[in-house]
Amino acid sequence: TQLLEQSPQFLSIQEGENLTVYCNSSSVFSSLQWYRQEPGEGPVLLVTVVTGGEVKKLKRLTFQFGDARKDSSLHITAAQPGDTGLYLCAGVDNYGQNFVFGPGTRLSVLP
């Protein structure tokens, strides 16, 4: 069974601070995705990383895929209250027929 671990499980920070959350696995995935989920809603895809060592930037969010394609990180610069939510990573395998989700990091950004 493929498993993804995420750390930290919970994170509460002040507006303006920087943070990094991590996603780790013992398995290799063909690609890895990050989602954000707000209460009462379904997850929304933020980014897909495909190549080992790849770095993608989405405004204040920076995503990195590990060289061995087993781990990933999400760095947020100058966090804002609108960044509050549950951040999920998902490993994609079997040509999109299997998505394995981590348990998530619940982020709270206080004004």
Added chain:
Amino acid sequence: NAGVTQTPKFQVLKTGQSMTLQCAQDMNHNSMYWYRQDPGMGLRLIYYSASEGTTDKGEVPNGYNVSRLNKREFSLRLESAAPSQTSVYFCASSEALSLLSYEQYFGPGTRLTVT
């Protein structure tokens, strides 16, 4: 363009009752999925359908059945509900942006409580 829709949004069942969760997508995607989300466990795949007419078991299929009625609709049935099936259920569909890149879209979820 509604994306992925799910009905109902909330449901309370007694142990042993049956029900069907409905899901429809209007994005012409081939692949559709059913997940359950429990606190601290992320999303777990129940069943998926790679194309119309095909379904495959995911990580936690026991106690569930699915039907891919057509390309748009993918339903999840609980034949005899159990308290362990209390959860939030999400339907999703996906399209391949490339051989390795897939974009998955989720519905708003169905919150099910089994007493």
